[in-house]
């Protein structure tokens with residue numbers, strides 16, 4: 001029986017056919033490929049018998065085991081095995097193979113071990129069936145490397161990497177987005193070859209003393225695992241792979257070989273996406289601030305949360321969520337550029353906890369006479385605000401940062417007293433209490449505030465000294481404690497019931513500052529919220545030193561809202577004839593229509609402080625000649641209601657409130673004094689310009705005292721009275737109300753009249 005590369009047990013051995021690699025200098029006639037040494041049979045000698053080994057015979061049993069186990073076809077002993085045999089006392093298995101295995105083989109030969117022969121250095125296992133070149137084994141060599149098949153499925157199914165990698169290039173094919181880093185050729189290939197050995201020995205022992213490079217590679221391997229990349233990192237953490245199986249332990253790679261086939265150039269820097277969860281850095285000493293840099297992101301959160309396992313720790317952890325912010329609470333000390341939002345707090349492996357808002361300053365700290373101190377992005381309490389959420393005080397909402405208005409105002413926004421007037425919320429007693437009297441009882445009227453009321457609560461100093469706050473949705477003060485001083489009733493003003501003269505029952509309204517009283521319940525008050533106050537917008541009570549001041553109708557600051565730009569320009573022209581427009585009078589274009597005008601007015605009133613609002617423009621005259629001026633004693637939403645077979649039903653008749661808002665009597669009086677030729681009376685606000693005779697008759701029948709119609713007055717009035725600002729409306733007649741005749745409109749004449757009107761309304765104060 002002969003053992004050769006063919007059939008075991010054959011009585012007729014085949015003639016030896018050396019199999020050499022092309023250009024293998026070590027291959028000779030007596031040496032078979034891949035190192036198996038066969039001595040030629042002596043001519044005439046007896047066939048080699050099993051169990052008998054001569055001095056020149058190869059060791060039969062180990063070779064047989066090797067062939068059976070590793071080489072089903074029985075003629076390729078396998079490179080690893082040969083290297084193991086060759087390196088028992090020389091090159092160590094799993095070591096820095098290409099670098100020193102030749103020396104190991106030479107050493108073995110010197111010790112009389114001729115069985116091993118050099119094996120060309122093989123930088124990587126090649127998946128291709130072709131012979132890629134010296135040192136690159138063929139594809140069937142993979143059979144000698146079972147580790148290939150033991151790799152995670154993700155690697156085995158890496159598309160073009162049918163075997164291991166895409167070719168002799170170390171990087172393999174381009175890695176698709178999202179493909180784990182372990183699929184990359186370099187690491188995968190080296191891991192295949194050396195993974196088991198290194199894990200078993202080299203990695204644990206850190207390599208041999210004669211292989212410092214490998215020791216460094218092992219250290220590097222550990223670091224790389226901690227850096228948490230790809231499948232290898234998952235294996236280190238024993239996290240399941242996407243296929244549901246635990247990932248294998250990571251493999252190391254000898255750094256000295258890593259760049260063998262890598263394109264020259266600097267190595268791609270390793271990115272650290274997420275710090276590993278198992279990475280525990282040594283805790284800082286108690287009381288000593290951790291000097292390690294704290295990058296923004298999850299690492300800090302995880303680490304900070306772990307440093308403190310109790311609730312206080314979590315709170316402390318929250319306080320460090322922003323970079324460069326140390327232990328200060330970012331709510332109390334917002335870093336520059338901090339953006340409002342929720343804080344994600346990781347704690348003890350849970351996915352996410354709905355965090356508290358970072359947004360500071362949910363409290364209005366305005367003192368009497370203050371302008372408030374809100375900035376864009378600050379929180380302002382509102383009921384039913386969709387921006388409010390769990391963890392947010394009921395009185396907080398986030399104002400958008402850097403909205404156009406804020407930009408225009410230099411990023412500044414002042415607090416105002418609920419200018420929009422949010423709708424009543426069911427079940428909210430405070431909202432119910434705030435409902436306008438006119439909407440709650442028969443005969444109720446509009447929330448027209450009388451002049452006396454508006455000026456009553458100012459301590460005689462006018463409106464300018466107080467920031468009004470509506471304290472709805474406040475938590476009642478705890479029993480036994482007095483109402484905290486943050487809740488301040490200002491004025492207790494009365495609101496009209498809808499009658500244009502403002503008469504009727506009144507509804508006292510508590511005006512409170514917002515925010516919980518920290519003294520009433522410090523535990524609920526939350527962290528201190530300190531926001532540097534804005535420079536107050538000074539309310540000018542007189543002319544500037546050395547300058548001139550336009551005083552419109554005696555009000556210190558007046559907002560004029562027009563529908564279109566030509567009207568605005570006409571107003572400005574009139575003001576300039578007096579003394580030049582300055583910031584005591586602001587003229588805004590609010591758009592055509594009541595809704596747009598109301599929105600614009602509300603926005604501007606929320607941004608700046610005014611003492612009076614005027615709706616101004618041109619309009620259709622009812623009994624007033626073109627070019628004339630009308631002063632509204634009230635603004636009436638003439639078509640706000642319901643149509644019916646019995647005729648039009650107004651809002652008042654429907655019981656939904658009032659469609660009439662009285663103008664400020666003082667303002668009306670002042671305007672009438674300044675414009676002796678103007679006609680005073682109700683001015684109608686319509687959504688559709690009256691254009692038929694029937695429509696005109698019907699309108700006049702319902703509003704016999706009306707002197708003109710426009711399209712914006714009621715909207716401006718609504719915003720003004722909800723902001724607690726005096727309201728008035730003046731219009732220059734451009735056309736008669738009646739059958740539509742656009743050619744009869746005298747817009748230019750009306751605009752000229754508008755300019756003259758404002759020139760008369762304004763007085764120059766030196």
Ligand SMILES: O=C(O)c1cccc(C(=O)CC[C@H]2O[C@@H](n3cnc4c(=O)[nH]cnc43)[C@H](O)[C@@H]2O)c1
Nearest residue numbers: 563564566592618619620689690709710711712747
């Ligand atoms: O076309 C122009 O050059 C021009 C210049 C300035 C203003 C206009 C307007 O169309 C203004 C529309 C504005 O005027 C009010 N208005 C004028 N006449 C009536 C009317 O008969 N019925 C209702 N409104 C009228 C209204 O407030 C519009 O907003 C054009």
